[in-house]
Amino acid sequence: MITSAQIKAARALLGMDQRQLAQACGLSVPTIQRMEGSPGNVRGNVESLVRVVEALDAAGVILLSEGMVSDTGGRGVRLKI
Numbered sequence: 330m331i332t333s334a335q336i337k338a339a340r341a342l343l344g345m346d347q348r349q350l351a352q353a354c355g356l357s358v359p360t361i362q363r364m365e366g367s368p369g370n371v372r373g374n375v376e377s378l379v380r381v382v383e384a385l386d387a388a389g390v391i392l393l394s395e396g397m398v399s400d401t402g403g404r405g406v407r408l409k410i
Contacts, residue, residue, distance in 0.1 A: 330370045331382060331392060337365055339390040339406045354384035 340350055347361045356377055364371045364381065371378060382392060385406075393405045 330394065331378060332369060333365045333367045333371055335392055335406050336361075336371065336381065336385075339385045339388075339392065342390060342406060342408055343385075343388050345388065350381070350384060353388065354380035356380060 336350075340346070345353075347358055347365070351358045351361045354377075360373075360377060361381075364373060364377075367373075385392065389409045391407050391409055393407065
């Protein structure tokens with residue numbers, strides 16, 4: 330699962346706007362806007378969610394899910410080293 334806050338934070342780390350993310354994953358800007366407007370976990374088409382995760386990964390972001398090793402715990406994002 331990915332949260333709307335993670336998508337926004339990942340874009341911020343990358344200096345990417347919604348249009349650029351939409352282009353990177355082959356989705357429309359309104360789809361990205363709906364995902365980012367979702368409260369909590371993003372719900373929607375699984376294929377679209379996978380595209381977003383893959384595009385962010387390819388751009389250099391690691392998405393931390395609940396339970397992954399992290400100094401402070403919880404979900405988040407970080408740049409790949």
